[in-house]
Amino acid sequence: MPKVQSHLHLTGAMRPATLDELAIRHGLAAPPPAALTGGPHEWAVFQGRYDAARAVIRTPDDVARVVREAAEDDAAGGCGWSELQVDPTSYAPALGGLEAAVEAVLTAAAAASLPMGVVVASSWARSGEHATTLARLAARYAGDGVVGFGLSNDERLGRVGDFAPAFRIAADAGLLRTPHGGFFTGAAHVRDCVELLGATRVGHGTSAADDAAVLDLLAERGVALELCPTSYPPFGVHAASEIPVRTLLAAGVPVAIGSDDPLLFAVGLAGQYALCRDVLGLTDAELTELARGSITSSAAPSPLRETMLAGVDAWLAGRP
Incomplete structure (x- = not known):
């Protein structure tokens, strides 16, 4: 079934074998296994493993390999367009600065076998001023x-209003605005991301399901939530069987599915849809709603969108 990758981070897109090979190539200590098992874990456990993995990306060639392989993995799962999120801040020292880091990702994305767009992200853990620099x-x-x-990272680390100037710059440039929110925080945080930051999508945002008024706001404005089903159980946010996909769909909220960090959560894009089918019990028609949500809320070029949407219809029509 055609679909879009709506939520994927650069380091988290790395294959485990690539992580090991790049560590050896650069003479770094072998990082611990990245995948999170057991739990629930504190955010610091996840962040430590993510940071250890990110440390092996040290050259433009490393970036190119990670992006190329991520594109191959998404394409194998039926993806027709992928949006790769990168905070250039942590890559800048090794790659020669913020601009050089962004250009390395853009060069790699342009050469990938799958059409891709890049989402530049700041962090909830950094200042509003830094976010403004990255928005520019x-x-x-x-x-x-x-x-x-x-905006990536733990949304509890920042104040929503501090990032409003950065998001105004992004809006003026015609960019999608996709802050993480409503992962650890409540529905009010999702509302603030929409009303104060002008979010066009919200990363995760599952707590919106707890507040009918916030659901109405998302539905009225057409703000999609980027759900990544395997990301929630390791932190105790939701059990796999309790992710509120049906609640969101019933409220008219667009839902897009992403894989977030396959390196750490061990499931790619097609596997996220399989989880929605096998654990949440979604029907084929409901799965196509997720695929359509991922396509229509994306920045994919219009002709490609129409082709993918037609493919979704054809997929559903061909189901037994």
């Missing part, structure tokens, strides 16, 4: 491969 950088490359601006 994202705006500079709008039209040259950058399609969005986001």
Whole structure:
């Protein structure tokens, strides 16, 4: 079934074998296994493993390999367009600065076998001023491969209003606005991301299901939630069987599915849909709603969108 990758981070897109090979190549200590098992884990456990993995990405060639392999993995799962999120801040020291880091990702995305857009992201753990710097950088490359601006990391670490100036810059540049929110925080945080930041999508946002008024807001404005089903059980946010996909769909909220960090959660894009089918019990028709949500809320070029949407209809029509 055609679909879009709506939520994928650069380091988290790395294959485990690539992580090991790059560590050896650069003479680094072998990182611990990245995949999270057991739990629930504190965020610091996840962040420590993510940071250890990110440390092996040290050259533009490393970036190119990770992006190329991520594109191959998504394409194998039926993906027709992928949006790769990167915070250039942590890659900048090794790659030669913020601009060089963004350009390395853009060059790799342009050469990938799958059409891709890049979402430049700041972090909830950094200042609003830093986010503004990155928003200006994202705006500079709008039209040259950058399609969005986001905020990653633990949303409890920042105040929503501090990032409003950065998101105004992104809006003026015509970029998607995709802050993480409503993962650890309540529905009010999702509402603030929409009302204060002008979010066009919200990363995760599952707590919105607890507040009918927030669901109405998302549905009225057409703000999609990027759900990544395997990301919630390791933190005790939701059991796999309790992710509120049906609640969101019933409220008219667009839902897009992403894989977030396959390196750490060990499931790719097609596997996220399989989880929705096998654990949440979604029907084929409901799965196509998720695929359509991922396509229509994306920055994929219009002709490609129409082709993918037609493919979704054809897939459903061909189901027994």
